[in-house]
Amino acid sequence: MIQRVTSRSAALTLTAAALVMTGCANISETQKGTAAGAGIGAAAGAVLSSATGGKAGTGAVIGGALGAVAGNIWSKRQEERRIAMEQATRGTGVEVTRTPDNQLKLNIPNDVSFDVNSSAIKPPMRSVLDHFADTLRGDANARVQVVGHTDSTGSNAVNDPLSLDRAQSVRDYLAARGVAPARIQTEGRGEHQPIADNSTAEGRAKNRRVEIFLREPSQG
Incomplete structure (x- = not known):
């Protein structure tokens, strides 16, 4: 019983420390992302250590290392990309955001990207992808x-x-502009992840989209 309480206390302490760090104004975005990942990993490590009969402190340290490695970082370069893409897509209807897990996301509506029943990239999207490829070099x-x-x-x-x-x-368009295909994962999710009501024309228009996610995995 004492060991379980100690493990829980260690996990809560480390997680709280990570949250405090992510809220500090004087640390970089990279440090914030790594701190959050480390805190979550530490909590998981402490719980794992308690469940397997190990020492809570050791489990928390191991979990913290894994959390930092497994997360994404929001680096100065990522922030520069976000600003550049916002400027490049202004007035196009493309949404540029930072996700909670530190990915740069481009939500590109169908009127910018593809004609109905076509996979041929429209000219407005080519301009967006040209700028995007430039940020990856x-x-x-x-x-x-x-x-x-x-x-x-x-x-x-x-x-x-x-x-x-x-x-x-x-993917093929980006590859033609120097982005290694091995760095690009593709998925087709059909109608299975709508973001709006498909019973209206406006909702269907929002659901016809391409999402591009860019992440920088933490290197530990």
């Missing part, structure tokens, strides 16, 4: 995920492969 650590989505019009037999074809078209 010289950064071998960055990883890209491209996810295609459709609305609920049509069957899964049509929508699923179409959404994947669109994601792969984006």
